[in-house]
Amino acid sequence: MPLTEKSEIKATCTRDNPIGTHLCATPAEIVRIYSTSGTTGTPSDIPLTAGDLENWITGSARSYGASSVGAGQRIVSTYNAGPFVAGAALAAFDRLGLSHIPVGTGNTGRLVKAIDLLEPEVAALTPSYAAYLVEWAAEHDFDLAGSSVERLLVAGEPGGGEPAFRAKLEEGWGARVTEAMGIGDIGPSLWGECENQDGMHLGAHGFVHPELIDPESAAALELDDRATGELVLTHLRHRAAPLLRFRTRDHVEIRTSPCPCGRTGPRVRCIGRTDDMLIVRGVNVFPSAVREVVSAFAPQVSGHILVKPAAPGVKQEPPLPVSVELAPGATADDSLAEAIRERLRELLVVQARVELVPPGTLERSEYKSKLVEVE
Ligand SMILES: [Zn+2]
Numbered sequence: 001m002p003l004t005e006k007s008e009i010k011a012t013c014t015r016d017n018p019i020g021t022h023l024c025a026t027p028a029e030i031v032r033i034y035s036t037s038g039t040t041g042t043p044s045d046i047p048l049t050a051g052d053l054e055n056w057i058t059g060s061a062r063s064y065g066a067s068s069v070g071a072g073q074r075i076v077s078t079y080n081a082g083p084f085v086a087g088a089a090l091a092a093f094d095r096l097g098l099s100h101i102p103v104g105t106g107n108t109g110r111l112v113k114a115i116d117l118l119e120p121e122v123a124a125l126t127p128s129y130a131a132y133l134v135e136w137a138a139e140h141d142f143d144l145a146g147s148s149v150e151r152l153l154v155a156g157e158p159g160g161g162e163p164a165f166r167a168k169l170e171e172g173w174g175a176r177v178t179e180a181m182g183i184g185d186i187g188p189s190l191w192g193e194c195e196n197q198d199g200m201h202l203g204a205h206g207f208v209h210p211e212l213i214d215p216e217s218a219a220a221l222e223l224d225d226r227a228t229g230e231l232v233l234t235h236l237r238h239r240a241a242p243l244l245r246f247r248t249r250d251h252v253e254i255r256t257s258p259c260p261c262g263r264t265g266p267r268v269r270c271i272g273r274t275d276d277m278l279i280v281r282g283v284n285v286f287p288s289a290v291r292e293v294v295s296a297f298a299p300q301v302s303g304h305i306l307v308k309p310a311a312p313g314v315k316q317e318p319p320l321p322v323s324v325e326l327a328p329g330a331t332a333d334d335s336l337a338e339a340i341r342e343r344l345r346e347l348l349v350v351q352a353r354v355e356l357v358p359p360g361t362l363e364r365s366e367y368k369s370k371l372v373e374v375e
Contacts, residue, residue, distance in 0.1 A: 036184030060092035063192025063203030071097030119148035134172030145174035164295035199267030318351035
């Protein structure tokens, strides 16, 4: 069976049928139409039947339930219910019996006040925003690590599973971090990590079938332990606009070792988006992987990086320019830049030109971080 590309769906959208020719339900059956957040490219409209919506919520509830949050706990969330698919995941918090305090995106004042006064045990946010809040708290003398929050549920972008980045979040919040991942076209929070923190389990088991492919040749790969490739997903029970072998552009690593939580099936860790991937003299480089390598140089670095490809497009000539932000109090010295350069070469097989920049120079995000900027 052939793969489905997002561009193929887009090509079938017309004024008369803005969803695309994969629309399988009658207008009367459709109870909700969400939009993908469109990290890359134009957003798509995602129709759902009542059954589709129910399955989405069940899958999301399983993913968040894997993180061992549940009835009796308070959760503060920073995702906007609004038009986006992530809104459906918020219904999973109800399903789990959590007491939900939605504060929405980009309102740090309200969030901090909610944490301070309502004392939630759990917070749901993007890893970028979680990192931003660690810095914000330090600047505003707010004791985030001593707050009521003991669990962070991060989702929305890669990064929550990078060990150094995660360690920084856990220290700054005094909370354990687990991540979830979905994709708008297929469903929200399809995957969720358990307390063992070693990759995400498929919460949408029975609703979605996962496969792994080589992103270049599109050949199917075995879901072997430590195998890496692009995740391809197939709807099994979706009715309104089902997709078969949909290319997610998410590049993942598989884990198959038994998980102490008892959940079975392969787990995934997201390495990065194929859309962000650069090819530096034949070598695939994910900006999120660059950040992971650089973050290990904490406490000398802040963990913020910006890859600045010299030319537009995917293919780049070395050295790849990378700005690395210093931690407050750290000084720029050539041996640090050299050590980072050497580590990137060793671990990612990429020749980089590392520029150390002063603390606070790189842009912070209250939603999702931009890791690449064309000069
Ligand atoms: Zn587990």
